[in-house]
Amino acid sequence: MKALPRSWFTRSALKLAPKLLGKIVRRGSCAGIIVETEAYGTDPASHAFKITPRSAIMRDTYGHWYIYFTYGMHWCANITTDKNGIGAVLIRAVEPLAGLGTMKHRRKTQNVRNLCSGPAKFCEAFGITGALNGSPNGNGLTIYDAPEIAKSDIGISSRVGIKNGTNFPWRFYIKNNSFVSR
DNA sequence: TACTGGATTCACT
């Protein structure tokens, strides 16, 4: 199994978000299949809409982890993209493959479907915190290559703008996968 | 320095 090289992340978030589906993410003994992603570019919902010290990593890097804290209690993990622009892909849901015992312990639940079926759940199950913010893919938290998911098996949805009435962002998920969030 | 609200989740009704 080979880690996705930095060059893999040179394209835009919108292009890469569906291609990340089916890839393997691993941290320590925990691993899983990415089943849901969300693309963030310069839309009004994105932290990159206005570049600040926190979000500058989305402009300045690609193939690095952008991990931020929200709602006073949750971490969310993104992989930065777009060599010449601004973007990141949020990992929204993962199907657990290995390290189930550790995940159950961290998540305080025995329900496998509830371990990683949400962006903050995924971070908690994998023990991801801001300590990993800014680190490149492969340094503690790694996405490995895997066969692409067929286009016909990928679902797409966009939320209609809460902020500006625009459509944003783009959510991609593997159809009929019970580990996708809702 | 003070205030506001969020790329969420969970318990409860």
Next chain:
DNA sequence: GTGAATCCAGTAA
């Protein structure tokens, strides 16, 4: 379906 938990980045002063 609704509301609480909880803290930090961003913004305004």
